[in-house]
Each structure stands twice: as structure tokens, then as C-alpha cells.
Amino acid sequence: MAQTFNWSIRVYIEDTDVGGVVFYANYLKFFERARTEWLRSLDVNQQSLMDQHGIIFIVKSAAVDYHAPARLDDEVTLTVSAGRIGRASVQFVQEAWCGAKLLATGQIRIGCVNMAGLRPAPIPAEILAKIRKVV
Amino acid sequence: MAQTFNWSIRVYIEDTDVGGVVFYANYLKFFERARTEWLRSLDVNQQSLMDQHGIIFIVKSAAVDYHAPARLDDEVTLTVSAGRIGRASVQFVQEAWCGAKLLATGQIRIGCVNMAGLRPAPIPAEILAKIRKVV
Amino acid sequence: MAQTFNWSIRVYIEDTDVGGVVFYANYLKFFERARTEWLRSLDVNQQSLMDQHGIIFIVKSAAVDYHAPARLDDEVTLTVSAGRIGRASVQFVQEAWCGAKLLATGQIRIGCVNMAGLRPAPIPAEILAKIRKVV
């Protein structure tokens, strides 16, 4: 069964908009920060993926439902749960929480591509093995 | 039948990321610019909605599929097509094109809320009438 | 003598641009995150300033010199050093470091304004006292 990874971030003025809340597009950034830290927790560094493997993870699709707004100074906890894993893609379910309040849920599909042509490329076996261990 | 509104924007360095392409979260910004200009073309000004009606449009859900990347200096054309219209919400289908190449498709659901409590509020009748005229 | 406060952040894809490095405007965001955390360390919460005092800190001027670029996955340490303190303004000197490499230096002047009219307002005495203690 998939383990859920948690990562907390703080809301700064840069994240807010004229509505007085976090600008909705920024949840995609928050979710990505959490996925990046999840990868880091598996000892996977994306700059190294680029430099050594010539590959980069890109987002193929993203769907977010917004339930409640976050405000300046809120601490927001992001969850990362990897679902279906393909040869060149991983599906994530992610949530954003402020305390016990669910802010947003996301379904993000990531693809692995080569940097040169941005064409689908198999996820390197050693990375895949690390991911499979926690899913 | 719904009329499709088009709005073109230019890709600047601010929009790009280390992958050499437009950062995927920015398509939500692009789509919103186009919806804002679509509203402006209907003579609806969002700052006035806040000042005079005490309401604001918020995004309730957003789903984006990414098909091809845009690059620095590309001209990207966004489409706006309003679908199902409720008393306090509007569903949009939007696309991003670079010439004849489809970059991304989005389904965005917008809700109307009061600014004070961010609770659902009916879209003012005069605004609704303007929207209905083009859908 | 002023104490220097440190705050570390991580570089994510959202922070980068097509040049493969952190987009220069983002250092203003990084510097602000550090100032916000510095204020928090003094037990000053900006959302409360807005809600209880009706004031907000705004940036009056910002000057940044860029010395070296930061890259994806870098850990960047920001310094906060408050200089001249007026009745309604504070001058900061800030630096961004990646390990022993100086990335950027900033001089940021902050003003206190009322939220209603964005007119200069004296910094509340209790806040000023907290700031003066560490400068």
C-alpha cells in the first residue's frame, strides 16, 4: 500500500491575490514542491536527473478541486501519494491541508521525457526501483 | 451555440522554466487572462464587481491536459468557450494554441462568491444576462 | 549592533527560467520570505497586523545586485539585517548565499501604510519595540 509523504510550506505575500487568499494556480506550485521533496526523500535529485540522465519530469495533466482558501501566514501541509506507475509516467494524488481543513485535492500525472526533444523516455530503472519501494 | 473568444499573449522569460519551456502552472494564468478579456469584451470589469457588488469570481476546479510545450517568444492564442451556466457558477472549456499546434486544453469551473466571507453568491443578473447572450 | 537573521529556502522548478537558473525577480520573493520569518521570529504576524491594526508593510524601494546564479535544488540562505528605522519605515540589507557563494545582495526599504488608503502610517509601538530590540 502506498505510503503518504507530507510536506509543509508557509503562505507568503507572493502567494496571495487581491481576493485576500492564496492564488489558485499556486497550489500547482505547492504540490510540486511536495513531490520534489518526496523525490529528495527517496534520494532523487532532479538537477542530477537532467545532468546525468538527460531527462526531466514534466506534468502531463493536472486536475485540482478547490475546497477552502488559505491565507497569508497559514501553514499548509501537502500530501504526496503515488498511484499507478508506468514505464514513463507516474500518477499522483495530492492534498493541501491547513490544520484539519482540506484546502484542495489534486490529481497530477507526471511524464519522464528527454531534455533534448521533450520526447517520452523510460524512467531510469534505479529511480523506478526507489519509487516502487514506497508505493 | 456558444461563441468562442480568442486572446493572444506572448511568452516572456518570466513564463519559462529550467526545462526551456513554459512552466505548466502558468497555463492557468494564461487561461485566466483570456477569461478576463472575454469578460471585458462583455463590458464586465472585475474590479468594479468587487467595489460595487462585493463579489469576486473564484476558481472552483481546474483540469489541464498538456499536449505540447510553448517556448520563449511564442505567441500563444487562448480560446474561451463558456459551457454550463448556473446561478453562481460558469463552466469553461479553454484551449491554448501556438499557430496550428494545440498546447493545452483546460476545463475551468468558476464560482461567484461574496468578498467578505467567500460564500457562494448568485451572479448579478445584469452580468448573467451579458454572459447568456454569447453562450 | 544589528543581529543578522538567517532563513533557508530550496530552489524549485517554479523558481527557474529558460536560462537554467533562478529567475532574478524571484530573489525579491526570497528576500521577503526571510523578512516575514524574521518578523515571525519577533512574534509579529502580518495577517494580524492587517486584521487588528489595519496596516500592511509595503516595499518602497528595492535594489538588488546579482553576483552568481542559483540552480534547481540549491539550498539558498537569506540574511536579514535591519538598518535605519524610521517611524513608518525600515531599511533592510539582505544577502542570498548558496554555501560559501554570494548570489545576490539587496537593499529593501519597507513602509508601513494603512490598508484602506495605502497612506503612510506609524509602525505600531509594540512592533517597533520588538524590532528595536534586535537592531
Place this chain on the structure above:
Amino acid sequence: MAQTFNWSIRVYIEDTDVGGVVFYANYLKFFERARTEWLRSLDVNQQSLMDQHGIIFIVKSAAVDYHAPARLDDEVTLTVSAGRIGRASVQFVQEAWCGAKLLATGQIRIGCVNMAGLRPAPIPAEILAKIRKVV
């Protein structure tokens, strides 16, 4: 004598913050959009600079003074005036206006660097000639 180039942009929700005005760091983005369009008006395309010359323009220093805030839906006109031109750098003075109201003034120093090592590189002669014609 230097000719001043003008470029107008619109303020969208993405540009605003919880203070109800344009987030100050975004003026650096606005200034850059105007410099990019100024370059384009000289028939200089930055993606081509990267692809054909292997160089990129980077910001070496930026100083902005903020005079008045811009709000959602405002049309902001940016000016571009090139000052001192070196072999590998150009100094710009830029202003942001909303109608007759001066919002911000900026002094931006741009450097030309090679993409590989981000080391200073002379501005290609043909580009320099185009710039010199309007300064």
C-alpha cells in the same frame, strides 16, 4: 538622444497580492516584458539569440522605486530608455505609468553571457548596431 519605447500591459489577478494591488516584484516582470518588446521592435528575438549565438541576456542589477500602486484591470504603460551601452552590458531606465500617474521607476543593468557557463560575452555586433541606432 535616446528614443523612448512604450509598451502597455494589463493587470490581471495573477499580478495582485493580498494588499489589493500589484505585487511589487512583478514590476520587474513588467519592465522585462517591455524590454523584450523593445528588442523585438529592433528585430531581435531572444530565443534566436540562444539558439544561434548561444548567448542570453541576464539582469546584473535592478533598482526599483515604488511611487503609487496599480490595481486589478489597470492598464500600465512601461517605458524603455537605453542608457550607457558597454561591450557586454546595457543600462536601462524604465518607468511604469497608469494614465498620468507614475507608479514605479527602475534602473536595470543587463549583461550578455554565454549560455554554457553564464560568463560575460560581447553583445553580437549586429545586435549592438541595432541598439545603437535608437540610443
